[in-house]
Amino acid sequence: MNERIGFCGLDCEKCDAYIATVNDDQALREKTAKLWAELNKAPILPEHINCEGCRTDGVKTVFCDSMCGIRKCALEKGVATCGDCPELETCSTVGTIIEQNPSVMENLKG
Template sequence: MKNLIACCGLDCETCDARVATLNNDNALREKTAKLWSGLNEVPITPDMINCLGCRTEGVKTPFCDKLCPIRQCVLKKGLATCGDCPDRGGCPTVGAVWNSNSEAKSRLLERDR
């Protein structure tokens, strides 16, 4: 599995934070910060929008680095992704992502087929 697939199965390669970081695109940082602030009901500023991927070395957004409960759980359990977790089927934490993005779940479980 490529490292640009996040712990939850989302595709970091297409994430606006990663795209803005790679292209040093301040307009995309501003747009992403505004969107994420509204979605998460917390203040997110454009300078926080710097990330190279959830499972890669390098810079991460504050949320992805320290606050994401999914990533923190995967790191604590010593797993690569939620797809490796025996409790994934009933997990409410990753379930919220998988319920809204079936592709994320498929990415992690495709190797089980």
């Protein structure tokens, strides 16, 4: 499985934080920080927008590193992704992601 597929099945390579990091794109960091701050009603600054993917070594956003319940659960269970978890079909933790992004199931099962 592609290591840039997140624990939840989202494709990290399509994430603006990942794109800004690998391209060292300050304008994209600023745009993403502004959008994420508005969406999350939280103080997110451009310097917070650095991530190399949630399943790889390297820098991660604060959310991905320490606040994401999906990542925390997968690490505790020792699964490569939620696709390896026997509770995937009934899991409420990843269920919202799946509902909003049905394509993640392809990533998790692929």
